Amino acid sequence: MNNADLLLDDPGWIITLKAVIVFAVCVVLTILSVWGERRIVARMQMRVGPNRVGKFGLIQALADGVKLALKEDLIPAAADKIVFVIAPIISVTAAFMAFAVMPLTGPVNFFGEETVMQLTDIPVGVLYVLATASFGVYGIVLAGWSSGSTYPLLGGLRSSAQVISYEIAMGLSLVSVFIYAGSMSTSSIVQAQQETWWYGLVLFPAFVIYAISMVGETNRAPFDLAEAEGELVGGFHTEYSSLKFALFFLAEYINIIAVSALATTLFLGGYHAFPGLGFTEQWLSGWFTLFWFFIKVLFFFFIFVWLRGTLPRLRYDQFMQFGWKVLIPVSLLWILVVATLRLISTSSQSRLVTFGFAGVVVLLVLGVSTAFENSKKKRNSIEHPEAAAPDFAVPSLPSEITTINVSNQGGDRG
Amino acid sequence: MAEQNESNSLQPHESNEVDITAIAYEKVDQLGAKSFWAQLQGFWVTFSAMFKKPNTVQYPEVKEQTAERFHGRHQLNRHPDGLEKCIGCELCAWACPADAIYVEGADNTPDHQMSPGERYGKVYQINYLRCVFCGLCIEACPTRALTMTNEYELADSTRGKLIFEKDDLLGPLRAGMIPPPHPMYPGMTDTNYYNGDVKEAHPSQETK
Numbered sequence: 001m002n003n004a005d006l007l008l009d010d011p012g013w014i015i016t017l018k019a020v021i022v023f024a025v026c027v028v029l030t031i032l033s034v035w036g037e038r039r040i041v042a043r044m045q046m047r048v049g050p051n052r053v054g055k056f057g058l059i060q061a062l063a064d065g066v067k068l069a070l071k072e073d074l075i076p077a078a079a080d081k082i083v084f085v086i087a088p089i090i091s092v093t094a095a096f097m098a099f100a101v102m103p104l105t106g107p108v109n110f111f112g113e114e115t116v117m118q119l120t121d122i123p124v125g126v127l128y129v130l131a132t133a134s135f136g137v138y139g140i141v142l143a144g145w146s147s148g149s150t151y152p153l154l155g156g157l158r159s160s161a162q163v164i165s166y167e168i169a170m171g172l173s174l175v176s177v178f179i180y181a182g183s184m185s186t187s188s189i190v191q192a193q194q195e196t197w198w199y200g201l202v203l204f205p206a207f208v209i210y211a212i213s214m215v216g217e218t219n220r221a222p223f224d225l226a227e228a229e230g231e232l233v234g235g236f237h238t239e240y241s242s243l244k245f246a247l248f249f250l251a252e253y254i255n256i257i258a259v260s261a262l263a264t265t266l267f268l269g270g271y272h273a274f275p276g277l278g279f280t281e282q283w284l285s286g287w288f289t290l291f292w293f294f295i296k297v298l299f300f301f302f303i304f305v306w307l308r309g310t311l312p313r314l315r316y317d318q319f320m321q322f323g324w325k326v327l328i329p330v331s332l333l334w335i336l337v338v339a340t341l342r343l344i345s346t347s348s349q350s351r352l353v354t355f356g357f358a359g360v361v362v363l364l365v366l367g368v369s370t371a372f373e374n375s376k377k378k379r380n381s382i383e384h385p386e387a388a389a390p391d392f393a394v395p396s397l398p399s400e401i402t403t404i405n406v407s408n409q410g411g412d413r414g
Numbered sequence: 415m416a417e418q419n420e421s422n423s424l425q426p427h428e429s430n431e432v433d434i435t436a437i438a439y440e441k442v443d444q445l446g447a448k449s450f451w452a453q454l455q456g457f458w459v460t461f462s463a464m465f466k467k468p469n470t471v472q473y474p475e476v477k478e479q480t481a482e483r484f485h486g487r488h489q490l491n492r493h494p495d496g497l498e499k500c501i502g503c504e505l506c507a508w509a510c511p512a513d514a515i516y517v518e519g520a521d522n523t524p525d526h527q528m529s530p531g532e533r534y535g536k537v538y539q540i541n542y543l544r545c546v547f548c549g550l551c552i553e554a555c556p557t558r559a560l561t562m563t564n565e566y567e568l569a570d571s572t573r574g575k576l577i578f579e580k581d582d583l584l585g586p587l588r589a590g591m592i593p594p595p596h597p598m599y600p601g602m603t604d605t606n607y608y609n610g611d612v613k614e615a616h617p618s619q620e621t622k
Binding site: 040042043044045046047048306309310311 | 460
């Protein structure tokens with residue numbers, strides 16, 4: 001009996017309750033992750049982080065939320081009022097919706113009803129997540145446009161261009177998962193990984209591409225060019241204040257959690273325990289799988305914070321170049337390789353052919369990258385002709401200075 | 415006249431003799447991306463920093479000692495017998511670049527002796543909304559009456575409270591000191607005071 005069948009006989013009240021739980025989980029995770037991010041990034045910078053409100057500053061994010069809600073809600077005179085109000089709602093709705101297909105646990109006993117903690121299980125679950133993510137772009141671009149101001153417009157355009165570009169790489173990286181799992185439903189992909197290995201290992205390049213593009217997708221450092229404070233003020237949400245700003249904030253963090261949850265589901269075996277710890281899945285009558293799920297999600301969240309604490313922001317053209325000229329071609333090539341491998345192995349050829357093909361691909365990659373490195377070295381080693389001495393005065397180099405003229409007089413110590 | 419005016423009038427600036435396109439393009443060597451290993455080292459820096467002791471001082475609960483010569487709130491000092499050192503000369507006020515000090519001097523009388531010598535500071539105000547803590551007043555003070563403490567907690571809720579009066583600035587009465595006004599130490603001149611000959615108050619200085 002798979003998840004879809006389990007979900008099919010859910011009565012209405014369970015579905016409603018689950019929707020509420022998904023909502024609550026999103027909000028609580030946001031509050032905790034804002035706190036966690038600030039604490040972790042503070043420790044990385046040898047600071048302490050918020051530690052005033054509540055024990056260890058745990059409810060700092062809640063206090064910030066209350067503060068935001070009590071602030072004046074400004075709508076600029078030049079703004080398109082209706083769109084201005086709708087934009088954050090679109091953003092946050094899209095962010096919440098992505099969580100509906102995430103399988104949080106295996107089969108559990110939920111108030112006497114055998115079910116799984118997953119709101120719905122549609123056959124194209126992952127496509128649905130990608131669709132909601134794209135839908136969220138409307139929130140960003142409309143917010144930027146309707147603000148009636150230059151910086152938000154530029155920030156909104158940057159954000160949407162960025163999200164759309166990285167969505168392509170993200171979608172392509174998922175194709176190999178679909179090929180291997182033979183399904184686009186999240187729960188089937190989790191099950192398929194249980195039968196083989198985690199796809200994070202089997203399809204490692206796809207995992208790397210997904211991990212990079214999920215950072216680009218969520219507008220997070222080092223890809224947070226849309227909110228480059230030094231250049232664009234706050235990006236698309238510059239003109240937003242009070243609750244509307246809080247909605248964007250919420251959407252950003254739920255998006256982070258959602259892409260982390262998707263990464264967990266598709267690449268790290270979802271709610272299943274680490275290999276060798278499978279017996280723990282029966283603990284608490286199945287509820288313990290929730291623990292494994294959140295451990296993995298929080299691992300990804302930590303990576304997000306770590307990236308933020310380590311890497312400087314990319315320049316916009318470098319960022320776009322990386323997306324279009326590296327990530328997308330590489331993921332296309334990877335799909336070719338995976339599809340070929342899959343075809344070879346399913347057409348019941350001998351193992352030798354499979355390994356032979358894989359070996360050829362690896363050698364090819366190594367050869368191309370070595371040739372590339374060599375040509376780069378060659379280019380760098382070409383001597384630059386010495387420039388003629390300038391005909392204007394230049395300060396002497398420190399190495400050329402032999403004596404320093406210091407007078408014995410002066411100074412305030414007589 | 416009209417012609418002269420015309421020749422004197424401002425001419426539009428001639429375009430630069432050097433055409434911007436004529437300047438040769440020089441290729442700048444970019445360092446390029448660091449090696450993968452170097453990038454990993456960067457990640458290790460932030461990761462290991464998590465387990466180091468934070469530099470933060472939990473300020474209101476924990477107060478760290480300032481540097482020994484930190485420029486904090488001013489203090490008006492006293493002679494060892496309790497008389498004020500300030501002679502109301504206003505040199506501090508003149509030295510102040512921020513115009514934060516206001517002094518009004520007055521004459522000492524035998525019945526009302528606040529400081530050794532002829533004059534004392536009757537009104538002494540420092541406006542801490544203006545003060546930049548440069549310490550020029552301290553350098554200007556001829557009697558070492560004005561010095562700075564290490565106290566830095568100088569925030570308040572109204573502007574008025576941040577204009578410190580003489581009472582706020584005067585140093586505390588220590589052992590052997592008698593609050594002025596009282597007569598000078600018997601047989602001592604103001605020069606003796608400045609030379610540090612007066613070590614403590616004399617019983618005869620006690621006012622009824």
